Amino acid sequence: MVLELSIPEKNVPLEPHVPAGLAEVLSVLERVFGTELAVVDGETGAVVRSMQHPPGGGRWELWGVLCRQAAEHGRPEFLEDEDPVVVFAFPLGRSERSHFVAVGIFLCRPVGPGDNLAGAAALLGTTETEFRAWASRQVVWSPEALQRLGDLAVQYVDQMEQATRFEQEAQSLSAHLASTYEEISLLHRLTRNLKISRSDEELGRLVLDWLLEVLLAEAVAIQLLPVAEGRSNLSAPGRTQAVLLTAGQCPVDCAGFSRLIRYLNLGVPLQPVVLNRAITRRPDWPTPQIRQMILVALVEGENLFGWVAGFNHVDDGEFGTVEANLLSSIAAILGIHSGNLELYRQQSELLAGIVRALTSALDARDKYTCGHSERVAQIAVRLAQQLGCNARQQETIYLAGLLHDIGKIGVEDSVLRKPEKLTPEEYEHIKQHVRIGHRILQDxxxxDNVLPIILYHHEAWDGSGYPDQLPREEIPMGARIIAVADAFDAMSSDRPYRKGMPIEKIETILQAGAGRQWDPQVVEAFFQAKQDILEIVRRERQEIPSGWLVSPESAFGSAAVSPAT
Ligand SMILES: [Fe+2]
Ligand SMILES: [Fe+2]
Structure with missing residues (x-):
């Protein structure tokens, strides 16, 4: 559900010195009293709205002083009385905000032709004739009725004032509710996306788009700092350089942001930092295009993972606690997520390290297969990338590559290292390595995701492989990828009975086997990524101690075809 709240337009002021709401009230009161009303500022005694058709100049200096008293008393008062007129005043509201007083001149009895009106005309500063003309147009009020109506008018204005106050409170509550709703909704969306499979950059990008909708800023940014780089950048890739993710018109790039952080020299602040014009106007402020800025550190425990920032208030206003609280909540969640990711990355690195140690022990049994597992793992990851596998799938494939032949631990040395052709029994024995490997790791x-790949890495696309003769797509994708990587490394490596094959020959075999031995899609990916794969093989073989290399100068020397194991 989307909560939509609107704020009504404000009334347009009718007179420069009289508040808009009051002008409305006045027009109501003028209709009720049947005469025009002047308005006096109850604090200063100054006339802020005069009458259009006064019977004379009036004694406004005196009446101003008396109006101040009426305002102070908060009740209607007769300012002067000279038969047949009274000058009557009543406060327009009794709050601290409203200190205006309405003043009217009222006729208290009908005027006859023989009446002496000299006193009343003098009071108002006019002639008898003019007074008589004015009086002829007036409604007649008794002082008692005026008093009663004045009381009612004061109450009416009080209620109007109260209603306006309630309306303003409701508006500000609505605005607060709307912004709180937006915040909660943003935090809710954020927490729903807190999956370990989602990278911090991916999550950061999502957050920025949402944040820009809510925060009154021209731009928002997240800077993510580098994380420690491990040996295994395939199983657990770490960021080696800081990145700046942005939304809106961001006034700095990543290097500029880093310079700004150095300039501010904040250490690892636990509270949001708000930089408004008082700071950004200083002559030494390094980034004049940043007028306002709000900054929160992405922290988890003692680790600083980056920063969340908002730049330049949209109305050129100032950032305050509302923005600071929102950014703090987001930074706290992102910080926890980054902390979890780092922990997960370290665990994956540890696991890959242990697996590598295990498989190099296996490879070390036979100098001809030295480095085979690592090469297969890396070639398979490159194929997986070519085939569009995501980071998590690549990690699985990397581990599966390392472990694919782990079951050979259970194969007799005499069979494993036999230079001559294997007997059918020996071949059956060596085929067991897929089941043994599965059994070793199944607990x-x-x-979990690696196990089917280990079990099925010797299945063939046409269903002629082992152990279960699975055909085509029934073979897990990872196993189809490992099969090509495994075959390539086996064919290109020296064996006791042959040297590594030339690349041209390997290509011919792979092409011939596409759609029979191997998934044609994976073989196609091999040809697309061929240069990178050759580079992997070259690099990895260089890492093997030279005494172990059988023929380093001819990694692709001519030899006979042999099946991969
Ligand atoms: Fe194998
Ligand atoms: Fe293998």
Whole structure:
């Protein structure tokens, strides 16, 4: 549900010195009293709205002083009385905000032709003739009725004032509710997206778009700092450079943002930092295009992962506690997410390290297969990237590449290292390595996704492989990828009975086997990524101690075809 709240337009002021709401009240009162009313400022005694058709000049200096008293008393008062007129005043509201007093000149009895009107005309500063003409147009009021109506008018204005106050309170409450709703909705969306599979950059981008809708800022940004780089940047890639994610018209780039942070020299602030014009107007402020800024650190425990910032208030106003609180809540959630990701990354790195140690022990049994697992893992990851697999799938494929032949631990050395052709029994024995590998690892929860790949990495696209003769798409994608990586590394490596094949020959075999031995899509990915794969093989073989290399100068020397194991 979307909560929509609107704020009514303000009344347009009718006179420069009389508040808009009051002008409305006055016009009502003038209709009720049947005469025009002047308005006096009850604090200064000055006339802020005069009458259009006064019977004379009037004694406004005296009446101003008396109006101040009426305002102070908060009740209607007769300012002067000279038969047949009275000057009557009543306060327009009794609050601290409203100190205006309405003043009217009222006729208290009908005027006859023989009446002496000299006193009344003098009071108002006019001639008898003019007074008589004015009196002929007036409604006649008894002083008692005036008093009663004055009391009612004061109450009426009080109620109007109260209603206006309530309306303003309702408006500000509505605005507050609307912004609170937006905040809660943003935080809700954010927490719903807190998955370990979502990278901090991905989550940051989502947050920025939402944040720009809510925060009254021209731009918002998240800077994510580098995380420690591990040996295994394939299983758990770490960011090596800071990145600045932005939304809106961001006034700085990543380097500029870093310079600003250095200039501010905040350390790791636990509270939001608000930089308004008082600071950004200083002559040494390094980024004049930033007029206002709000900054919160992304912290989890003792680790600083980055910053969340808002730049330049949209109305050129100032950022305050509302913005600071919102950014703090977001930064706290993002900080926890970054902390979790880092923990997960470290765990993955540890796991990959342990797996590498395990598989290099296996590879070390045979100098001909030295480095095979690591190469297969890296080639498979490159193929997976080519095929559009996501980071999590690539991580699984990397581990599966490392572990694909782990079951060979259970294969006799005499069979594993036999230089001659294997007997059918020996071949059956070596085929068991897929089941043995599956059995060894099946209790490791973290490797759940890796297990089917290990079990099926010797299945063939046409259903002629082992152990279950699965055809085509029934073979897990990861296993189809490992199969190509495994075959390529086996064919290109030296064996006791042959040297590594030349690349041209390997390509011919792969092309011939696409759609029979291997998934044609994976073979196609191999040809697309061929240069990178050759580079992986070259680099990884360089890392092997030279004594282990059988023929380093001819990694792709000529030899006979042999199946991958
Ligand atoms: Fe194998
Ligand atoms: Fe293998």
């Amino acid at each position: 490791l929860k973290k490797l």
